[in-house]
Amino acid sequence: MIIYNVTVNVDDDVLSSWLDWMTKKHIPDVLDxxxxxxxxxxxxxxxxxxxxxxxIQYLLKNxxxxxxxxxxxxxxxxxxxxxKFGNKCVAFRTLLRVDKVFKPHV
Numbered sequence: 001m002i003i004y005n006v007t008v009n010v011d012d013d014v015l016s017s018w019l020d021w022m023t024k025k026h027i028p029d030v031l032d033x034x035x036x037x038x039x040x041x042x043x044x045x046x047x048x049x050x051x052x053x054x055x056i057q058y059l060l061k062n063x064x065x066x067x068x069x070x071x072x073x074x075x076x077x078x079x080x081x082x083x084k085f086g087n088k089c090v091a092f093r094t095l096l097r098v099d100k101v102f103k104p105h106v
Contacts, residue, residue, distance in 0.1 A: 001037075002066050003096040004058040007044070011051045011088040018085060022056070026081060030058060033073045035065040066095070 010018045027039050037059040044053040060066050081089070 001098040002060040002063060003098060004060060004066060004069075005094045005096060006056045006058075006091055007053060007094070008056065008089050008091045009051045009053045010085075014085055014088045015052055018089060021084065022054075026077065027056065029077060030069075030073070033069060035069045035073075036060055 022041065027041065030036065031039060039059070040055075040057045042055045042057070044055055046053065060069070081091075
């Protein structure tokens with residue numbers, strides 16, 4: 001499995017509208033591509049001047065789904081985000097390969 005992590009620093013003055021748009025529009029649009037298993041939106045618990053940071057983690061089954069997302073869907077979805085929020089949000093992306101999942105013994 002692959003985790004496609006997008007870390008976004010959001011200016012305080014657009015935070016409320018960004019969270020609303022992400023939860024009601026952007027994340028559902030990404031999931032509607034049919035390429036992802038799930039998504040987690042998490043607030044990064046650190047104090048920063050000039051905004052708040054969030055991690056959006058999308059889980060994919062394989063590299064093929066990631067490559068398809070990047071070639072077919074990502075450009076338009078990222079463009080839409082940029083047009084809506086401009087320089088009020090700064091994002092960087094990382095990829096993580098899940099090697100093993102551990103669960104507690106119950």
